[in-house]
Amino acid sequence: MRRFALTGLAGYIAPRHLKAIQEVGGLLVAGLDPATNVGVVDSFFPEAAFFTEPEAFEAYLEDLRERGEGVDYLAIASPNHLHYPQIRMALRLGAHALSEKPLVLWPEEVDRLAEWEARTGKRVYTVLQLRVHPALQALRERLAQERGMRDVVLTYVTGRGAWYGASWKADERKSGGLATNIGIHFFDLLAWFFGKAHRVEVHVRTPTVNAGYLELEGARVRWFLSIDPSFVPEPLRKAGKRTYRSIALDGEEVEFSEGFTDLHTEVYRKTLAGEGFGLAEAREAIRVAAEVRTLSPRDPSPEVRHPFLAR
The missing domain is CATH 3.30.360.10 (Dihydrodipicolinate Reductase; domain 2)
Incomplete structure (x- = not known):
């Protein structure tokens, strides 16, 4: 079972990620959002830990990692300008990143993330459904x-x-x-x-x-x-x-x-199979x-x- 964390848990697109994680047989370990209207998670992963502050969220995931229970993927569904720092958070935590579009805002950030991939051995993926x-x-x-x-x-x-x-x-x-x-x-x-x-x-x-x-x-x-x-x-x-x-x-x-219903799930399947974008x-x-x-x-x-x- 692949272990996930998710940022932007209160956002519009989060339910598609929750559904995809569930349908690929994954487990949501923790979620992050400054807003607390995240009741949707109860329909998918009611036991997931929830945080409103990124520092506490990262510390929790780091503690899990030190116990050998870290996450395999950090899924990112937060506002666009937060994608770049949260992708870096994922790589620091020893996890792959799977970010909503746009992956980042500037081409220079793509170049810097390539350096982070080489340094950490982890991959950066995006949702190009x-x-x-x-x-x-x-x-x-x-x-x-x-x-x-x-x-x-x-x-x-x-x-x-x-x-x-x-x-x-x-x-x-x-x-x-x-x-x-x-x-x-x-x-x-x-x-x-x-x-x-x-x-x-x-x-x-x-x-x-x-x-x-x-x-x-x-x-x-x-x-x-x-x-x-x-x-x-x-x-x-x-x-x-x-x-x-x-x-x-x-x-x-x-x-x-037509045909847009399950595209996030298909992106998740491809990513877990090593064929992601x-x-x-x-x-x-x-x-x-x-x-x-x-x-x-x-x-x-x-x-x-x-x-x-x-x-």
Whole structure:
């Protein structure tokens, strides 16, 4: 039985980690969160120790380690800016780290974690669940058999209420902004499909909209990210939808709206089997998101402008 600890136990994504740990036959030993609304853990691991202070949490896990009862993995589901120090905590404790996206906020932090891996002999993994989505895996196999540059239009609108502006997610220093907090999975998906980006443009960067253009080894991509539900197409809005996800490949819509239920569990299974997504897989999306965060926006030419920018 693999032994786990989990940070961010009170967060939105924590139940997916608890379910995954249970379904892979693991045991949650301890959890950490400054908030105490963590009753969800009773449905999974009611005996797990709980801490609101990271110092006490780390000391408890260190004591367990000294008794030969340490954790094998520290799962990290805390706010984005805490991932880097908590990954280092995991490695100090002699545990592997399995972090939510984004793994870290800056490419330089990826490099430093590679040094920590070499020093400790432990691995750093991340949750890139779109890479285990069956429809997307099939699409990648299809693309690998085809040649030439592809034209891609990527659109992701996920409506957020007024609370978002008051949360850590709206603080770019903590979340990395929309490109990182909302877009990191899609930048990773593009890199997984089409290789590295050698041209990055930012056309709009506001608190609610990021848009731009990427030229990758195998694709030209016009992309648009937003938390403003008014960008959801009108027929979907009238049906009460606040989310719109679209990837058009050479004008052909790619459908992958279903099949998300058990992706965290599959990521856990792959990680425990030694096939998880590590620093090398995470690096390119982190680099692109950091460029989007720091580049000056420019007016787009018509051929690289996302269709939604006309609105």
